[in-house]
Amino acid sequence: MSLLPDQYDKYLRFFQFMIKYWNSDVFSIPEEQVSGSDNDNKPDEFGDSPEELAEDLKAMGPTYVKLGQLLSTRPDLLPPHFMKALATLQDDVEVVDYQVIEQIFREEIGVRISKAFASFEKEPLASASIGQVHKAVMHSGKVVAVKIQRPGIRKRFIEDLDALMALSEKAEKFSETARNYAVHDVIEELRYILLKELDYTLEAQNLSTLKSNLQDFPNIFIPAPINDYCSSRVLTMEFVEGGKITKISPLKRLEVNLEPLVDDLVKAYLSQIIVDGFAHADPHPGNVYLTPDTKIALMDLGMVAKFSDELQETILKLMIGLSNYDSARVTNILLSISTYNENDVDLDLFRKMIARKVQESENQKAKDLQTGRTIIEINQIAAKEGIHIPVELNILGKILLNMDQIVAHLSPEYDMHNTVKEYVHLLMQKRMKDNLKPANLMELFLEMKELTENLPFRLNKFTENLAENKIRVKVDAIDEHRFTEAFQKVANRITAGLIIAALIVGAAMLVRVPSSWTIGGYPAFAFFLFIIAAIIGLYLLYQILIKDEMKRKK
Structure with missing residues (x-):
């Protein structure tokens, strides 16, 4: 992959960051940290503290700040003391002017803020790398939180993430550590999560879905989105x-x-x-x-x-x-x-x-x-x-x-x-x-129906191949005695199956033959053939399902 001139700065900043932290604790999880000892805020042997890592990520831009926050959700990749610093990571972003906020809202929703809300606080409650949140009151009196995305943030994130994807792919070619921790997969997963987070429409859907799923838990509250005032860059929801x-x-x-x-x-x-x-x-x-x-x-x-x-x-x-x-x-x-x-x-x-x-x-x-x-x-x-x-x-x-x-x-x-x-x-x-719902039982019934329909053909094909000596068994290692015993068991069960089939077919044919000796209205001889077939079948099932399992456990 060739590097375009406008990508040089992204790659340079990334390599400077990697050179600084490659030999630090960021890329290793000592055993004492895995076991949960308290090493919070402890600089590693190279002098790079968790706070310094957080500051370096801030300097690299909002994409890396967000990636740092997302990596704080991956304790399998980072030591605990670095995780804690990244979990509270916030970039020092400037507040977006109210005029810009108003313009974005109007472009996305199609109405002015003054028309949509009875009141709207111009000073944000919070301002982060992706967007900022304002408190507002609707004409109905409902208090809501309005989250509005920063202008141009999507384009910048995509460019930085594409650069990281390319670098992580190359890293796995040369680093065993990168391969063991599947760095490219991690970056790909973080990219997917971050791009989803940039679409506020999905977040509104997530709020609705989770609220519906958790309605049986009375002590859990999920703020509902106000769908009329939601878009890919604007999210309006109940204020908490x-x-x-x-x-x-x-x-x-x-x-x-x-x-x-x-x-x-x-x-x-x-x-x-x-x-x-x-x-x-x-x-x-x-x-x-x-x-x-x-x-x-x-x-x-x-x-x-x-x-x-x-x-x-x-x-x-x-x-x-x-x-x-x-x-x-x-x-x-x-x-x-x-x-x-x-x-x-x-x-x-x-x-x-x-x-x-x-x-x-x-x-x-x-x-x-x-x-x-x-x-x-x-x-x-x-x-x-x-x-x-x-x-x-x-x-x-x-x-x-x-x-x-x-x-x-x-x-x-x-x-x-x-x-x-x-x-x-x-x-x-x-x-x-x-799993016992009618729909699942119907699916099971259809599977059994298909098995029943195909069984005579498959059984006939198997016996034909067996008679013509076309059956071949491939094994990697043979215990001759056990193999002969197992094969004999298979042959016996096939024979028993054939006998059962013959008894059932014979009984079915005899049912049509008039007889003075009947049981339950059926010819007695045919009835006994069915009983014998059932006894053999049940014994065969006992051998397969119970006795063989007991032998296996021994």
Whole structure:
């Protein structure tokens, strides 16, 4: 890829940044940090502090500030003390003039601000790299927050992100570390998230979807968008009164029983992940407010995580395994959804390390911040061993880590593991009931119908090939005795199947033959043939489903 003249500055700034931080702790996660020791604000051996990293990102522009904020949601990639600095990263942006705000609103919505609202505060409540937020009152009296995107910000972000994509792709060609941590995939994922966040129409849809999904949780509040005043660059939604969840005073915690709120919050996020497959991906304390009527408000839906049906089931199994401290089950689930080269990975070492990590999490309470950290550290172990776990599990770990922090602040003695264990089992039962819905049963019936229709042809084809000696068995290693025994078992079962088929066909033909000896109105001989076929069939099923399974376990 050739570098255009107007891209030189972007590449130069990036390389200067990389040269400065390549040998620092930014690109390594020491073992003591993984285990959770407190190294906040501690400069590394090269003298580069987390605050200095934050300042350097500010100097590189708003795209890098936003990437820094997004990277703070990836604890599998950054040491804890750098993560904390990036989580609070805000660029020193100038406030957009009200005249520009008014012009953008009119271009996007088609009406003047003065017509749309009864009052509109010209001074913004907040101003960030993508946009700024103003408080307004509608003619109906409803108080709203209006978020308006900065002019020209989309073009600048796309240019910077394209440059990072090209650089990360080249980095993986020359750096083993970059390949192990799938740097290009990380940048691609961050690019996708950031471009989605630039479209306020999607955020409005996310607010509506999450509000609908969480309507059964009375203690959770999601601000509704005002769709008539929303576009790709303007987002108008209900104003949220209250303050950050972590700013609750000790007196408030004594006056109000916050445990029902904690219960609803934890269960709401488990439901988002496992049932809906659509989750608020960035529930850090700044996006979670306590309202005056003692509800938890979730805000900033620019970043959401989506989980496929298959991944939802995997996460459900993983959460059950973690809640039961079943390290073998957890390891098998992780390996089943990961990609790795068996020749380059020490699976025995990986299993041992996962077993230790899962066992360490036993008997921990919320104040120990264990649930999310366990998943994050599992991701770190996998990355170091060259095992690539789906990025969705990193998001899951970050969501649960934020949950741990919020829960620990609201109710330090709250038993997170017990709630997760009980609610996950409840979700498993609900999922099983959902599978029994008429639509699912109809699909199962159609599959069985297709199997029944094709079985005679396939059985006839198999026996024909068997008679003509066209059956071939390919094995890599043979235990002659076991192979002969297994083959004989297969032959016996095929013979039994043929006998059952012959008995059923013969009985069906005899049903039409008149007979004075009948049972239930059917010829007795035909009836006995059906009974014999059923007995043989049931015995064959017993051998296959129960006896063989018992032998396998032994």
